[in-house]
Amino acid sequence: xxxxxxxxxxxxxxxxxxxxxxxxxxxxxxxxxxxxxxxxxxxxxxxxxxxxxxxxxxxxxxxxxxxxxxxxxxxxxxxxxxxxxxxxxxxxxxxxxxxxxxxxxxxxxxxxxxxxxxxxxxxxxxxxxxxxxxxxxxxxxxxxxxxxxxxxxxxxxxxxxxxxxxxxxxxxxxxxxxxxxxxxxxxxxxxxxxxxxxxxxxxxxxxxxxxxxxxxxxxxxxxxxxxxxxxxxxxxxxxxxxxxxxxxxxxxxxxxxxxxxxxxxxxxxxxxxxxxxxxxxxxxxxxxxxxxxxxxxxxxxxxxxxxxxxxxxxxxxxxxxxxxxxxx
Numbered sequence: 001x002x003x004x005x006x007x008x009x010x011x012x013x014x015x016x017x018x019x020x021x022x023x024x025x026x027x028x029x030x031x032x033x034x035x036x037x038x039x040x041x042x043x044x045x046x047x048x049x050x051x052x053x054x055x056x057x058x059x060x061x062x063x064x065x066x067x068x069x070x071x072x073x074x075x076x077x078x079x080x081x082x083x084x085x086x087x088x089x090x091x092x093x094x095x096x097x098x099x100x101x102x103x104x105x106x107x108x109x110x111x112x113x114x115x116x117x118x119x120x121x122x123x124x125x126x127x128x129x130x131x132x133x134x135x136x137x138x139x140x141x142x143x144x145x146x147x148x149x150x151x152x153x154x155x156x157x158x159x160x161x162x163x164x165x166x167x168x169x170x171x172x173x174x175x176x177x178x179x180x181x182x183x184x185x186x187x188x189x190x191x192x193x194x195x196x197x198x199x200x201x202x203x204x205x206x207x208x209x210x211x212x213x214x215x216x217x218x219x220x221x222x223x224x225x226x227x228x229x230x231x232x233x234x235x236x237x238x239x240x241x242x243x244x245x246x247x248x249x250x251x252x253x254x255x256x257x258x259x260x261x262x263x264x265x266x267x268x269x270x271x272x273x274x275x276x277x278x279x280x281x282x283x284x285x286x287x288x289x290x291x292x293x294x295x296x297x298x299x300x301x302x303x304x305x306x307x308x309x310x311x312x313x314x315x316x317x318x319x320x321x322x323x324x325x326x327x328x
Contacts (some may be wrong), residue, residue, distance in 0.1 A: 004303075005239040006232060008113045008309060009115050010148045011157060013125055014105045020042030021098040027201060028134075029090035029320010030271045030282060032106055035133040041126045045069035048128030052192030061267045068117040083231050086121075087312050090320035092201055098138070107148075109310055115171065121166055122158060149183075150306075172310065174233040174303070182328045188295050195260060195292045197327035201323045203267055203284025204322055205315040214266050216289035222254035226304055232311060250304070253297045260288040271295075271319065282316045302326075 024031050045067050063070060071085070089107035098104060108121055122145060129140040147168035155168045188194055198216070206213040208220045226247070233239030262297040264287030271282045293301075305326055312322035 002232065004229075005237040005306065006112065006229065006238060007115075007171040007173050008109050008111045008310060009168050009171055010107060010109045011118070011121070012105050012107050012146045012148055014103065014143045014146070015129065015140045016123075016143055016157070017098040017100050017104070018129070018139045018141055019100055019115065019132075020136070022135040023096060023098060023104075024134055025096045025136075025270050027282075029088050029202060030269075030316075031134040031218075032090055033319045035128045035131065036121075036124055039127045039131060040069045040120065043124065043127065043145070043180075043243070044120065050229065061163060062181065062223070068120045071114075079261060082253045083228070083235050084119075084318045085111050085236050086307065087317050089312070089323055090202065092323070104140075111232050112238075112313065118157075118241075119165060124284060135236060138241070141219050146148050150180050173237075177303050177306050181304055184302065185280055185299055191295055193292055194295050195290055195291050195299055196298065197288055198265060199288050199325045199327060200284075200286050200323075200325040201325060202270055202320050203282060203316075204313065204324065205282060205284035207315065208314075209303070214285065216259060216262060216264050216285060218257040218289075218291055219251070219254045219258060221313065222257075222304070223251060224303065225234055225308045226250060228311065228313055229304060231309050238322055250300065253293075253300055255292040256297050257291050257301070259289060260292045261288075263288045268271065271316070282319055284314065 018052055022031075057075070069074045087109040089109070091104045091106050094104055110118060110121070125145075126142045131137065142158075142181065144156065144160040145157040147157050147170075149155075149170065150172055155166070155170070157166055157168060158164075200216070204216075204221070205225050206220060208217075208224075214219050226242075228241050230239070234241065263287045265287045266283065268283045271280045309325060313324065314322040316322070
């Protein structure tokens with residue numbers, strides 16, 4: 001699919017801890033997302049007031065269409081199917097607790113039409129820092145915001161010490177993804193088979209036939225990724241459903257990928273909601289898996305894997321789950 005319509009902006013928020021921050025390791029994404037949603041609910045959405053007699057007011061469609069909280073966070077007309085227009089990538093390789101003065105960064109990826117709500121996120125993050133995040137509400141200060149591209153270039157969205165917001169001039173498109181694929185494939189000349197490592201950095205939580213998938217089965221992983229990408233393109237970028245012929249072809253290619261080495265483990269991760277008071281689970285696979293396939297197979301699968309690095313895969317991506325990296 002040379003004209004895949006998905007676009008996105010990938011923002012890196014660079015911050016510094018002002019008090020000890022208990023991000024919670026693999027729960028860092030969940031803690032950051034909770035703080036972000038709390039701020040946006042309080043500041044933006046009148047429908048996010050506490051429920052009266054256990055009943056929350058139902059937003060009207062016109063409100064949902066213009067309210068970033070409802071549109072990005074709260075609206076869920078099709079539970080289990082509807083996608084969110086943003087993805088949170090938590091800080092990686094950090095201790096569970098940050099000390100004052102320690103720098104860290106996290107990323108928010110805005111997909112398609114969700115890019116219009118960029119200013120709301122920019123305003124919400126400093127308030128997150130003032131309100132606090134995680135256990136004991138550790139505070140931080142936003143230093144600057146950068147928009148990342150696939151070729152390594154960056155656009156400064158908010159410079160340190162400034163208050164003027166610069167909207168990124170460029171979104172990442174499928175053309176950018178295809179360029180990266182070609183750069184990778186050019187280094188493979190003369191090879192018949194190729195091995196790739198996939199590093200699952202935060203829990204990958206996949207469901208197949210109503211069951212949790214606790215092994216890095218590539219065909220299942222790819223099927224869920226392709227489904228996610230197509231739904232995002234349809235919901236946020238005006239895309240159309242991929243043809244049955246193309247889906248079948250890609251699934252056939254994915255079935256040719258073989259697991260060579262498995263160094264993953266299942267990690268149990270609880271997730272609590274201060275709003276509902278309920279405890280859920282965002283557990284999943286973490287670790288590294290090595291796969292092998294002919295180069296012509298990788299050439300066709302790589303574009304979708306590269307998209308997957310940016311939008312993440314599986315359940316709870318808005319809470320930081322599903323972060324993986326390709327080692328090509």
